[in-house]
Amino acid sequence: MMNKKPIFALNLATLVIALGYSLILPVMPFYMENLGAGGRELGWLTAVYALAQTVCAPFWGALSDRIGRKPIISIGIIGYSISLFLFGLASSFWTLFIARSLSGILSSATSVASLAYVGDSSSEEERSKNMSQLGASMSVGVMMGPLLGGILAGYSLALPFFTGAGISFIAFLLILTLLPESIERSGQTEKRKPFDFSDLKNIIFGSAGMVLILIFVVHFCQTGLQGITGLYVVDKFGFSTKQVGVIWMALAGILIVVQGFLTGPLAKKIGEKPLILIGVFCKALVAFAMVLTTGFVSVLVVFGLFAVSSAITVPTLNATLSKTDNQHKGTLMGFASTAGNLSKVIAPLLTGYLYESNIELPYITTGGIALIGVVICYIWIKNQKNK
Structure with a gap:
């Protein structure tokens, strides 16, 4: 510890x-x-x-x-x-x-x-x-x-x-x-071997591959929703800069509280994989619910759920990924970072173009991608249980 x-x-x-x-x-x-x-x-x-x-x-x-x-x-x-x-x-x-x-x-x-x-x-x-x-x-x-x-x-x-x-x-x-x-402390120095391309193949097509896909999906949904929402609430509801600021402050506050005090105990109580499934499903729920919002209070409630889903999925996915290969934890975290950052490049571009067609379309599309993530997560959990 x-x-x-x-x-x-x-x-x-x-x-x-x-x-x-x-x-x-x-x-x-x-x-x-x-x-x-x-x-x-x-x-x-x-x-x-x-x-x-x-x-x-x-x-x-x-x-x-x-x-x-x-x-x-x-x-x-x-x-x-x-x-x-x-x-x-x-x-x-x-x-x-x-x-x-x-x-x-x-x-x-x-x-x-x-x-x-x-x-x-x-x-x-x-x-x-x-x-x-x-x-x-x-x-x-x-x-x-x-x-x-x-x-x-x-x-x-x-x-x-x-x-x-x-x-x-x-x-x-x-x-x-x-x-x-940490490597010397954990006694793993002698056990480590150099990374080669066969390790890359094992990571992508092994048990870590599904987790990396989920990391991409989760970051894609988060980045897509965060990037377009400020413009969306101004165009749809005429929010002031103060109201937009309150939404982002509330988002940050909820993230801090849930990540700092609740995610760890929840992962212990219900398990990491079920917690990830709940978090990804909440992403889909948030995306579809944004289309139904009617004003400041409803947006605040929906984005509160968005903050909770973000707080429980990302650290739990990272924790789960780190358990899949003790020899190459650093490499795994590197690929997790790449998956997350790649989504941050793609998601804003896609949601921006969709927004120009219809301001509701980014949320419907993101919700659909999150549902695909739910299916992937369910299959992954089922395969792990069978193993």
């Missing part, structure tokens, strides 16, 4: 990645404008970040299986600090592009190795709980970042980036001093 120091250090590292990402969101449009860049350039910055994470996550995961989790987490944190510092110094769009690419490459190192660390260090009974706490730390960072970034930007547009760099460097020092190496 993990002691308090590693939990604190890991949670801080995860919070820093989320904080550094969300801290710059309210500043970026103004920062881009000062550099003479526009919407097309902002789109490139968003795309290159997601693409870098998608491509590099499996590499970092496999490398953490070879050299250990702590070095990869440390590399990710210090590199992320450097990338934020470069943002603050940027005097051209290309400097921003290089810094954002570096940020995507290195943030994936920390997130993947942190999940693998939890898989190494937690008992099977505690794994969902510890994965959920990492998720709660990420939610705290996402919620705090825009508020802190907006305040700091009042003094200087570059200050949020320098602040994020400083926080990241402090996290790097804490990782170095507080975090023991």
Whole structure:
């Protein structure tokens, strides 16, 4: 079982990645404008970040299986600090592009190795709980970042980036001093073997393959719903910016509470696989229910259920995936990150085009994809029982 120091250090590292990402969101449009860049350039910055994470996550995961989790987490944190510092110094769009690419490459190192660390260090009974706490730390960072970034930007547009760099460097020092190496502690060093393409085949077509498909489906539904809902409620109901802000704050608050305190106990009580099935079904329910909403209260209730479903599915899927192969936990977490990030590239594009045809169509389509996920999850659970 993990002691308090590693939990604190890991949670801080995860919070820093989320904080550094969300801290710059309210500043970026103004920062881009000062550099003479526009919407097309902002789109490139968003795309290159997601693409870098998608491509590099499996590499970092496999490398953490070879050299250990702590070095990869440390590399990710210090590199992320450097990338934020470069943002603050940027005097051209290309400097921003290089810094954002570096940020995507290195943030994936920390997130993947942190999940693998939890898989190494937690008992099977505690794994969902510890994965959920990492998720709660990420939610705290996402919620705090825009508020802190907006305040700091009042003094200087570059200050949020320098602040994020400083926080990241402090996290790097804490990782170095507080975090023991999980692979050595778990006694698995001699048992590990290099990753090759036969391992990739076993992962994709073995027991982990179904979990990776479910991770893609869940992240696809989450990203698709989150990305379009702000525009949807404004166009359909005429919500004010304050009402939209309340919805996102409520979403973040529910995520933090459920991930931090409820997901672990629920996984113990009813089992991880049934909990995943419930979560994916709730995704479908949320998507279809959004079409039936009539105003602020109903949207708030539906998005509350959306937050609960997100909080119970993602950490539980990660915990389940980490149990499928003790030899390559880092590689598995890398592929999980790739599946999630790939969905974040595809889902916004698809829902955006569908929205132009009919504002209800993204929700109907997402609900249908979630139902396919329910069927996949049911088949997976049934096959596991037969085995």
